[in-house]
Amino acid sequence: MKLTKGTLIDWGQQALLLITVMLLFWYLGTNASENIAKLGITTGFDFLDERAGYDISFSLIDYSHNDTYLKAYYVGVANTLLVSFLSIILATVIGFIIGVGRVSNNWMVSRLCRSYVEFVRNVPLVVQLVWWYAIFLSLPAVRNSIQLGDNIYLSNRGLAIPHLSFSGWGGYIFLALLASCCVAFCYRKMVIKKVQWVGFNPVLWPRLLAIVVSLPLLMVLMTLISGKVDYSTPALTGFNFQGGMIVIPELVALWIALSVYSASYIAEIVRGCIQSVAKGQHEAGKALGFNDSAIMWKLIVPQAIYPMVPQITSVYLNIIKNSSLGVVIGFMELVSSTGGTTLNNTGQAIECILIVMGTYCVFSLVTSLLMNWYNSHVAVGRK
Template identity: 90%
Template sequence: MKLTKGTLIDWGQQALLLITVTLLFWYLGTNASENIGKLGITTGFDFLRERAGYDISFSLIDYNQNDTYLKAYYVGVANTLLVSFLSIILATVIGFIIGVGRVSNNWVVSRLCRAYVELVRNVPLVVQLVWWYALFLSLPAIRNSIQLSDNIYLSNRGLAIPHLSFAGWGGYIFLALLVSCCAAFAYRKAVISKVQWVGFTPVLWPRLLAIIVSLPLLVVLYTLVSGNFEYSTPKLAGFNFQGGMIVIPELVALWIALSVYSASYIAEIVRGCIQSIAKGQHEAGKALGFNDSAIMWKLIVPQAIYPMVPQITSVYLNIIKNSSLGVVIGFMELVSSTGGTTLNNTGQAIECILIVMGTYCVFSLVTSLLMNWYNSHVAIGK
């Protein structure tokens, strides 16, 4: 590379900026360290090995108050991932339906979808969250719970449902799922590498779904046959249910509020990307004898997905970050556990906030990486 005066000036400017930022962070860190030392505040992450001493109402991981703060952090991470994943799935489904309905030729459907977007998008998420939570709390008490089926009950304590536990085999099922996903990815890549003509890739999703499901299903069947599982149903005993599993109102309220609110933004993204496709595509589909439904789902939507993905990625990132609003209604996700109760009990504010910030940063980077990878594979001409 030939060094020129402009290149040297450019490198000098970047080096100066890097040095300035480094010195700024060094000054802030040194100043904070000196102030903490003067106040006699203990620093470090050793507190994570101490006894937490507080309960968590809902946990995917076995947890009790005698576990460590680190275990409580894991519970918060699992709860955050659970509500984020469920909200992303539901928001995507609702958003696509509403977005397609916005461009429908049916006047009633189009106006109803527009009313949904305008109403939901312009009401703050925290207001919707509190409203949904209050709605669930207004349900009947446990003794007067609504029986939805033989073993499913709905009350102001939550949704009581049967519980199936695979004991120590849960890890093997998860490992089988990872292996199946890798196998499906390898199979898809092998099939696409043999395709000679762009646009003539065979329909792969039924085969990919079969590959993904097969191995975990075999492990589950083996677990059931060998008896390495526990199954219990909820039964009313006094003022509470015994057995089964209770999905608490805080989780359901946060899930529905995040999904409904985020779906309004996804719907507008879908509408805009569909309308960006040239009208000639619709006319060409008509000329080939396709009906309106086939034109939309087989011609228009596949072309609109590519510009949708980067914008929908931003919505997904907001869902993950907005899950922290669970602290408003007492749902013990990451902010409520590590950034709230753990921080208050230990006084390790800097460490707890650093852990929370770093975790959300990792979640966002991984989500962006996966969505960018998907976007590169749905690009036109790929």
């Protein structure tokens, strides 16, 4: 590349900006280090190996107050991922239904969907979260719990359901599921590459489903044969249920609030992207004899997905970050555990906040990476 005066000036400006930013961070870091030393505060991450000493009401992994702060961090991460994943799924489903309803020819459906969007989107998420939590707390007490089926009870303590435990093998089953998904992805890629040469169009989903299910199912069978499966059902003992698994109200309230609130934004994205598709596509579908439902789901929506993905990615990132509002109602996710109780117990504010910030950054980057990959996948044929 030929160096010109303009190029040298551009490089000089970028180098100057980079040096300025580095000096700023060096000054802030040095100043913070000196102030911490003057106050006699111990720094470092050694506190993670100390006994936590506090309980967590809901955890996907085994945890007790005798475990370390690092184990409490893992529990917070798992709870954050759980509520984020569930909220993303439910918000996407509700958002698509409401978004399609917004462009419906049915006047009543269109107006109801519009009312949902306008109301939910303009009420703060914290208010909705507290409202949903209050609803669950107003349910009957444990002794008067509502029986929804065999061994399923609903009360103000949460939803009591049967629990199936694989006695430490659950992690291996999850890893088997991930491995099966990777194998299915590679197999699909290989078949599609072959299709381009041969020209046949196979039905792949039964094969892919068999590949995904096979290895985890084999692990489950091995666990059953080894006799390491523990099945328990909830039973009322005293003032609470014993056995089974309790899905606490805090988790359900946070899940529903995040889903309902985020769905209003997804609905508007879906509506705008559907309306961006040329009207001639609908007329062409009518000319070919398709009904309105087939035109929408087989012709319009597939074309509208491509511009949806980048915008919906932002909503997904907001769901992950807004899961930190669980601290408002006492749900022990990442901010409540590491950024709250652990910070207060140890006084390691800088380290705890750095851990929380770094974790959310990783969550966001991984989510963006996956969505960008999906966006490039649906963009095939548009280049």
